[in-house]
Amino acid sequence: MISTSSSSVGSLSRYRADFPGLQPEVNGEPLAYLDSGATAQRPSAVLDVERRFLETTNAAVHRGAHTLAALATEAYEEARETVARFVGARSSDEIVWTSNATDALNLVAYGMGNATLGRGGPEASRFVLAPGDEILVTEAEHHANLVPWQELAARTGATFRYVPVHDDGTWSIDDAAAALTDRTRVFAFAHVSNVTGHVAPVAELAELAHGVGALVVLDACQSAPHRALDLVGLGVDFAAFSAHKMLGPTGIGVLWGREELLDALPPFRTGGSMITTVTMESSSFLPSPARFEAGTQPVSQSIALAEAVRYLERVGLEAIDEHEARLGQRLVDELGALPGVRVVGPASGVARAGLASFDVAGVHAHDVGQFLDAQGIAVRVGHHCAQPLHRRLGLTATTRASTYLYSTDDEIDRLVQGVSEVRAYFGAE
Amino acid sequence: MSDALAGLYQQVILDHAKARTGDRELPGADAEHYERNPTCGDEITVRVVMEPGTDTIRELAWQGDGCSISMASASVLADIAPGLTLAELAERTEAFRGMMRSKGAGEPDEDLLGDAVAFQGVSKFVMRVKCAMLSWVAAEACSTQLVAKVR
Ligand SMILES: Cc1ncc(COP(=O)(O)O)c(C=O)c1O
Numbered sequence: 001m002i003s004t005s006s007s008s009v010g011s012l013s014r015y016r017a018d019f020p021g022l023q024p025e026v027n028g029e030p031l032a033y034l035d036s037g038a039t040a041q042r043p044s045a046v047l048d049v050e051r052r053f054l055e056t057t058n059a060a061v062h063r064g065a066h067t068l069a070a071l072a073t074e075a076y077e078e079a080r081e082t083v084a085r086f087v088g089a090r091s092s093d094e095i096v097w098t099s100n101a102t103d104a105l106n107l108v109a110y111g112m113g114n115a116t117l118g119r120g121g122p123e124a125s126r127f128v129l130a131p132g133d134e135i136l137v138t139e140a141e142h143h144a145n146l147v148p149w150q151e152l153a154a155r156t157g158a159t160f161r162y163v164p165v166h167d168d169g170t171w172s173i174d175d176a177a178a179a180l181t182d183r184t185r186v187f188a189f190a191h192v193s194n195v196t197g198h199v200a201p202v203a204e205l206a207e208l209a210h211g212v213g214a215l216v217v218l219d220a221c222q223s224a225p226h227r228a229l230d231l232v233g234l235g236v237d238f239a240a241f242s243a244h245k246m247l248g249p250t251g252i253g254v255l256w257g258r259e260e261l262l263d264a265l266p267p268f269r270t271g272g273s274m275i276t277t278v279t280m281e282s283s284s285f286l287p288s289p290a291r292f293e294a295g296t297q298p299v300s301q302s303i304a305l306a307e308a309v310r311y312l313e314r315v316g317l318e319a320i321d322e323h324e325a326r327l328g329q330r331l332v333d334e335l336g337a338l339p340g341v342r343v344v345g346p347a348s349g350v351a352r353a354g355l356a357s358f359d360v361a362g363v364h365a366h367d368v369g370q371f372l373d374a375q376g377i378a379v380r381v382g383h384h385c386a387q388p389l390h391r392r393l394g395l396t397a398t399t400r401a402s403t404y405l406y407s408t409d410d411e412i413d414r415l416v417q418g419v420s421e422v423r424a425y426f427g428a429e
Numbered sequence: 430m431s432d433a434l435a436g437l438y439q440q441v442i443l444d445h446a447k448a449r450t451g452d453r454e455l456p457g458a459d460a461e462h463y464e465r466n467p468t469c470g471d472e473i474t475v476r477v478v479m480e481p482g483t484d485t486i487r488e489l490a491w492q493g494d495g496c497s498i499s500m501a502s503a504s505v506l507a508d509i510a511p512g513l514t515l516a517e518l519a520e521r522t523e524a525f526r527g528m529m530r531s532k533g534a535g536e537p538d539e540d541l542l543g544d545a546v547a548f549q550g551v552s553k554f555v556m557r558v559k560c561a562m563l564s565w566v567a568a569e570a571c572s573t574q575l576v577a578k579v580r
Contacts, residue, residue: 027431266516366469366496369440374434382469396470396494425438426497427447 012323015315016406018043027375032411034222037194037222037355037402038380039244042304043311046247050304052086061299062290076299080289086309087220087239087256088230094262096289097302101221103142103305104255105188107292108217109148116156120266127215127265131157134183134213138163138171139392140193143385145219145240149188151266158185164387169196169344169393169429172202182215191239192222195386196345197328197352199223206235215261221245222353224254225404226324228317230257235311243301248308252301257290262288269294312405320405324354327403327412331356334416335401341424344393354403357384360419362428365397371425372399372418379415384417434560437554438497441505441547446497455490459578460571466559471495474502475567477510478574484515489571490565498548498557503564505544515572521545522565529558 016022021041022033023309033041053075059068063075077092077369080298086091098104115127129135135149139162153160162177164288165171168225170193187209206216218239225246231239238257240280244245244250257265267274271294276284285291312320332352337390340361346352360368380400383390401415423429458476473493480487491503511520515531525545528537533553537546539544551561 027433217530362443364496364500366471366557370437370554370557373430387470388469396472427443 006086026376032377034401035378035380036404046307049307050300053303079302084304088232096292100253101240101242106148107268108266109152116267123264127154130148130156133158133185136161136184136187138189139165140389170198187214188217190219195357197355200235213372214408243305248305249301251296267291269293326355328352357398357400363426365399368399436550441545442501445501445504449504451490460574462567462570464567471499477571486510498560499563502561506564
């Protein structure tokens, strides 16, 4: 059952030594970190760059006249350019720093809500929602790309709808076509599902959605870290992702948006750093990205994220994608071959990211995860912030293994071996 | 298998997780409470029937869905509860809670807790303490309802 290794395997494993977080033993066993879908380990280069910045250049940005403030501002804006290039943005003004992807998605939803309340003037009219308008998501969404839209619908009187998934948790372009109507104003979906590993055909979906006049919001959390992204080429309107899933720090995420949309969208959070003029009567706001970055900015985090991006580019996104796609197929093939194990998501041979969620008959996911943890294998258990999807699959919880560029065939071997022993241990055979 | 795992999954726990006491409906319950652990999705409904006109528990039953720790804990609770007064149940709940907060230290009172002492090992696994407490917290809420009724 051990699959043959492809040529790319050895070439990526040499990067493991760059990740101090992968070194320690857990429970006296070498760590098999298969939870990168939740958060990734960080290479020394990223840790070092952030520390060096804090030791040599730390200052608040876009204020102050001193040398450190100027250097920090320069580094902060350079980081934005690095990320802009990484995702194929037209300009760095299209990159908004947020605190994470959840925050980025809320920014868009609240911006639209504010437009509906009459904020933002005539330019914001394209974001106004009226009763009868529809907001479309999918049944597979992470709560971060579901609850903000549900709440926006509740606040505006728009109708919240979803593309239903099939028994395996996936959905197709036909399903989306059937759910889009001429009242759909927003279609929000994940590029790659954090539960099923399903890869959405983004460009085709965006074209379809634009055909009915909907805005397309892409949750790129599970794609931006693992594959080359060309957001302009994909044709979406907004996209969100988190630094901590792509070798960067927590505390910073990214909203990308088409510049003309960002400049028209009313701000979400307001306060310092985002205004042009404030009087006791009213305030006016800077254009994007500053208008969305109220308060003191995540400066060292942005610099660390830029280093993470450079690291990913050094390794090569194509090599990462290829490596993980192969590991993802191993997961579905080998876990799926174990008696009593049901892997959700695309079948073997169908495109899937480097992750697999599975159910073990007769054993709760929490116990599966605990059993594997005792062998040093770190996986995630639970609903993975996708309760509606799990409910649809008839499961309350699954166990998820997710890979990254540093994941190895040996780790997959150990996982499969460990899962093969679970049912006997809990007397579930 | 590692000692740590054996410390968590005592045989008593594995047995109770499989052959569960009290895992059923309880018609005519005097109190009922639903409790959920939002982080892992474990859920349970605990129901209690009292000896008429007294503050003694006749029966405690439950229905739920969750990991072996939460299900076994509910099963042990259903074993222990019948015949206890609400005050006696409260005493055991406090002892159980104290044990679960002990992070593996402390000597649980076996006379008081019976089979529930098997959960001592769970207290070393902070992420699993809530699993073990789930049914006890639900039973505690039932008691609160019953005390309010008696008054
Ligand atoms: C698909 C998907 N969307 C959104 C999120 C939310 O990311 P964050 O918690 O960093 O905001 C995650 C990660 O948990 C995810 O996997």
